[in-house]
Amino acid sequence: MVDDWWGGRAMAAMLPRLFIDHFAQTSYVVEDADGRLAGFAVAFLSPDDVQTVYVHFIGVDPALRGSGLGRELYARVAREAKAAGRSRIAAVTSPVNTTSLAFHAALGFEIGPVVPDYDGPGEDRVPMTWTLR
Numbered sequence: 066m067v068d069d070w071w072g073g074r075a076m077a078a079m080l081p082r083l084f085i086d087h088f089a090q091t092s093y094v095v096e097d098a099d100g101r102l103a104g105f106a107v108a109f110l111s112p113d114d115v116q117t118v119y120v121h122f123i124g125v126d127p128a129l130r131g132s133g134l135g136r137e138l139y140a141r142v143a144r145e146a147k148a149a150g151r152s153r154i155a156a157v158t159s160p161v162n163t164t165s166l167a168f169h170a171a172l173g174f175e176i177g178p179v180v181p182d183y184d185g186p187g188e189d190r191v192p193m194t195w196t197l198r
């Protein structure tokens with residue numbers, strides 16, 4: 066569902082199985098009453114930046130958006146980050162993903178600026194950081 070949930074963008078290759086096999090302790094899945102996937106967040110404790118939890122992917126079923134599930138997923142990540150002694154959450158998004166930018170801004174993330182060629186030639190990205198209190 067990743068490409069579908071990301072509006073048809075080719076994103077699935079950025080979420081290979083290794084994230085599920087090796088980062089499940091810090092990742093979350095929400096199912097509806099019938100066991101269907103409603104949303105998920107894939108995150109991990111940065112080994113290099115020991116103050117940071119990095120959120121690699123967060124997604125909510127398009128039919129369930131706008132009801133607070135994304136915010137709740139981040140609240141869970143934030144709780145676990147604090148419990149692990151981390152003081153910030155970092156994520157990176159594409160400048161074209163205006164939904165992601167608005168969502169992260171609404172949650173209190175510091176947004177940007179855009180870093181040209183962040184992920185290679187022409188692959189600009191926007192770093193986003195949430196300082197936990």
Ligand SMILES: CC(C)(COP(=O)(O)OP(=O)(O)OC[C@H]1O[C@@H](n2cnc3c(N)ncnc32)[C@H](O)[C@@H]1OP(=O)(O)O)[C@@H](O)C(=O)NCCC(=O)NCCS
Binds near residue numbers: 070072124129135167
């Ligand atoms: C981004 C995404 C996870 C948000 O999930 P959601 O469950 O709809 O978000 P919530 O309902 O919890 O909204 C939380 C806040 O973000 C804001 N927000 C969410 N989507 C928004 C949008 N499209 N435009 C403006 N603000 C938005 C909400 O207004 C809300 O703020 P508020 O509580 O102050 O009103 C969801 O749209 C999604 O899965 N998008 C596709 C995948 C993606 O781009 N993921 C992020 C990059 S990895």
